[in-house]
Amino acid sequence: MDFLALTLAGILSAGAPLVLATLGETLTERAGVINLSLDGTILLAAMTAFALAFVSGNPWLGLVGSIAVGMATAAIVVLIGPVLGRSQLAVGFILTLLCRDLAYFLGHPYARQFGPELPVWSIPGIRDLPFIGPILGYQSPVVYLSLGLTVFLWWWLFSTRAGLELRAVGEEPWAAFARGIKVQRLRIMYTLLGGALVGLAGGAFSLAVKPGWGRPQGAEGAGWIALAIVIFGGWHPLRAALGAYLFATLQVLGIYLQEQFPGLPAPLFQVAPFPVMILTLLLVNVGSTGWFQELAFRYPGMKRWLSRWQVTAPAALGQDFRPERET
Amino acid sequence: MSYAARFSLSLGRLAAAVFLSLVFTTLLLLVSGAPPLHTFAILFAGGIGSVAKLGQTIAVWIPLVLCSSALLLTFAPGLWNIGIEGQIILGAIFATGFLRPFPAGASPLVLAGALIAGMIGGAFWAYIAGVLRTWGRVHEIFGGLGLNFVALGLTLWLIFGPWRRPGVASMSGTEPLHPSLWLKGIKGFSLSPVSLVLALLAIFLVIYLLRSTRWGLSLKAVGQNPEAALLYGLKPNKRIVEAMALCGALAGLAGALQVVGVYHRLLPAISSNYGYTALLVTMLASFRPNLIPPICFFFAVLNVGSIQLPLQLKLDSSLSGVIQGVLVLSIFLVHGLEERWQLLRRQK
Numbered sequence: 001m002d003f004l005a006l007t008l009a010g011i012l013s014a015g016a017p018l019v020l021a022t023l024g025e026t027l028t029e030r031a032g033v034i035n036l037s038l039d040g041t042i043l044l045a046a047m048t049a050f051a052l053a054f055v056s057g058n059p060w061l062g063l064v065g066s067i068a069v070g071m072a073t074a075a076i077v078v079l080i081g082p083v084l085g086r087s088q089l090a091v092g093f094i095l096t097l098l099c100r101d102l103a104y105f106l107g108h109p110y111a112r113q114f115g116p117e118l119p120v121w122s123i124p125g126i127r128d129l130p131f132i133g134p135i136l137g138y139q140s141p142v143v144y145l146s147l148g149l150t151v152f153l154w155w156w157l158f159s160t161r162a163g164l165e166l167r168a169v170g171e172e173p174w175a176a177f178a179r180g181i182k183v184q185r186l187r188i189m190y191t192l193l194g195g196a197l198v199g200l201a202g203g204a205f206s207l208a209v210k211p212g213w214g215r216p217q218g219a220e221g222a223g224w225i226a227l228a229i230v231i232f233g234g235w236h237p238l239r240a241a242l243g244a245y246l247f248a249t250l251q252v253l254g255i256y257l258q259e260q261f262p263g264l265p266a267p268l269f270q271v272a273p274f275p276v277m278i279l280t281l282l283l284v285n286v287g288s289t290g291w292f293q294e295l296a297f298r299y300p301g302m303k304r305w306l307s308r309w310q311v312t313a314p315a316a317l318g319q320d321f322r323p324e325r326e327t
Numbered sequence: 328m329s330y331a332a333r334f335s336l337s338l339g340r341l342a343a344a345v346f347l348s349l350v351f352t353t354l355l356l357l358v359s360g361a362p363p364l365h366t367f368a369i370l371f372a373g374g375i376g377s378v379a380k381l382g383q384t385i386a387v388w389i390p391l392v393l394c395s396s397a398l399l400l401t402f403a404p405g406l407w408n409i410g411i412e413g414q415i416i417l418g419a420i421f422a423t424g425f426l427r428p429f430p431a432g433a434s435p436l437v438l439a440g441a442l443i444a445g446m447i448g449g450a451f452w453a454y455i456a457g458v459l460r461t462w463g464r465v466h467e468i469f470g471g472l473g474l475n476f477v478a479l480g481l482t483l484w485l486i487f488g489p490w491r492r493p494g495v496a497s498m499s500g501t502e503p504l505h506p507s508l509w510l511k512g513i514k515g516f517s518l519s520p521v522s523l524v525l526a527l528l529a530i531f532l533v534i535y536l537l538r539s540t541r542w543g544l545s546l547k548a549v550g551q552n553p554e555a556a557l558l559y560g561l562k563p564n565k566r567i568v569e570a571m572a573l574c575g576a577l578a579g580l581a582g583a584l585q586v587v588g589v590y591h592r593l594l595p596a597i598s599s600n601y602g603y604t605a606l607l608v609t610m611l612a613s614f615r616p617n618l619i620p621p622i623c624f625f626f627a628v629l630n631v632g633s634i635q636l637p638l639q640l641k642l643d644s645s646l647s648g649v650i651q652g653v654l655v656l657s658i659f660l661v662h663g664l665e666e667r668w669q670l671l672r673r674q675k
Contacts, residue, residue, distance in 0.1 A: 036468075076656070079660075080656070080659050080660055080663055083663075084660070084663025084664065084666070084667055085663060085666060085667075086659045086662060086663045089407060089468070090610055090659065091656070091659060093407075093409070093606065094607065094610070094652055094655050094656050094659070095652075095656070097603055097607065097648060097651075097652050098648070098649060098652030098653060098656060100645075100648075101645040101646075101647075101648030101649045101652060102355075102645075102649050102652075104643050104645040105355075105359070105642070105643045105645045105646050105649055106355075106358075106359060107643075108359075108641075108642065108643040215643070221476065224469070224472050224473075227469070228469050228473075231469075263487070264484075264487060265483050265487055265498070268480055268483045268484060268487075271476045271477065271479060271480030271483075272480075274472075274473040274474075274475075274476035274477055274480075275473065275477055277469065277473050278459065278465060278469065278470055278473040278474070281463075281465045281466075281469055281470075282459065282463045282465050285463060285464035285465055286463050286464065288464060289462065289463065289464055291462070324670070324674075
């Protein structure tokens with residue numbers, strides 16, 4: 001029982017940065033913009049957070065720094081992409097590589113240093129509960145933040161006027177425009193907000209979940225996993241968080257397996273989530289292919305099972321909205 | 328617009344981008360407390376300062392040109408072949424696997440076989456990504472990226488498992504090949520004329536395919552308008568898988584050449600990020616083949632020169648990647664600003 005509770009606590013902790021990044025990207029993509037730069041942004045934000053915390057001695061300042069980095073890269077994506085009309089995917093990919101190299105370059109003096117970490121909060125009331133206590137009672141603030149934000153964004157997206165406008169901008173920008181919604185302004189805003197959460201994910205790595213900085217830091221590849229989870233989660237905050245915890249479970253499992261097979265190199269276990277990533281994307285997308293629908297016509301049971309997983313992207317995802325070009 | 332006007336315009340764009348990147352890099356160096364001019368001097372002296380270093384630079388230029396020209400084939404139908412990194416690795420794995428039964432050496436014919444095996448390996452890995460895209464609707468960015476990590480895992484497993492060196496299995500790679508299976512280099516260089524010729528052949532092959540064949544034209548049609556291409560019977564899905572496989576074959580060749588021509592063994596870092604760098608090269612070249620060789624040369628100079636940075640200035644060698652990335656980002660920014668400016672002028 002204790003072992004199970006501790007494992008669950010480990011999954012909540014390992015999943016926190018993934019949840020934050022996934023929620024951020026979900027917001028951005030719901031507005032119709034793809035920020036592909038996650039993998040690099042998370043590393044640069046992680047490095048910045050650690051370096052700031054190391055220099056100032058204050059981990060909270062580091063967390064603020066990571067948010068700033070996330071917003072800055074998101075600003076570049078939205079400026080060169082949707083605003084100036086160049087390819088969003090291209091800009092995002094360039095930034096992925098650029099931010100990673102920038103993180104290694106600027107972080108060189110801070111590599112393998114011992115720096116401050118975020119404190120572990122213990123919540124009175126919850127910490128004394130049986131079973132729940134060890135899971136939820138003693139966690140890093142980023143874990144509580146990731147849990148709170150998941151529920152908040154779910155409510156925000158589907159139960160508020162602002163959430164409705166956000167979805168409209170990503171689904172039917174022209175209709176939203178005709179209703180007087182400022183499409184481009186909302187897209188810029190949500191890309192920046194999403195970027196802030198992605199940056200926070202980086203800070204969560206280097207200040208709490210995988211404390212410290214180095215080359216490699218250990219957060220490499222997490223950004224790509226987060227991008228895939230956004231799709232797997234069908235652009236829905238709850239399902240996205242579920243996907244993030246699924247991958248966190250894989251990571252925790254990897255650590256146990258690594259203890260079982262000490263002869264194998266550690267990077268081998270870091271590779272394991274990626275085949276799973278491909279399979280999950282296959283699972284949620286294969287239902288919409290022509291050959292599968294023919295098959296499903298013959299075997300309705302198969303279709304029912306798969307339709308539970310199937311997702312549809314925001315209709316205007318990745319498409320620029322530039323009414324000034326039409327005049 | 329005349330050819331001269333277009334040429335001077337793209338030259339002007341390039342100059343603006345280079346200027347922007349220079350400003351950014353200088354600021355970056357000042358922030359990290361390094362002397363900018365001295366750093367640039369070390370970077371270029373490290374890349375072209377001597378004949379030996381020039382040889383090293385050309386040895387990097389070869390896989391970059393192979394991969395960048397290969398990527399023209401996948402960019403033509405609008406594909407993002409990020410999986411090229413894994414395709415290089417698979418080429419290296421297949422080539423090493425082909426040569427393992429010959430620990431005591433063999434004839435040059437076997438060496439040619441290893442190169443072909445590498446091409447098959449790369450094509451196979453790209454084919455998977457292509458089929459995932461056309462048959463399973465998994466975007467090639469995710470399929471390819473996932474396969475990159477799988478390829479890396481495969482390499483590690485081989486090096487530490489079935490192909491480990493007798494005695495110590497380590498990150499230093501597999502047992503070196505018998506010297507008769509090394510691609511003979513020019514005296515004193517790890518640079519083989521065969522590799523050089525193959526790289527040049529590859530770029531001419533790609534130019535020929537894209538400019539002078541029906542197949543190349545249909546690739547571009549698929550990229551411009553997939554629905555129309557389908558209606559015209561151009562079989563977009565088939566073209567996509569073909570373009571991926573051919574691109575993978577050239578990337579696999581690059582990987583095989585790294586094994587037989589440069590490292591003479593399989594290493595965990597055998598692909599050296601050349602695939603990702605090649606993606607940057609192709610974008611900086613705006614998908615124009617004639618710009619690929621010079622840009623690859625510049626990037627190769629940066630890559631080789633940056634090896635000196637940790638030794639001489641205690642800076643991280645990733646500065647080369649930073650400069651390359653900033654340069655490509657700048658060209659996108661300049662392009663976008665220019666278009667915006669033209670739009671404003673037209674509206675007046």
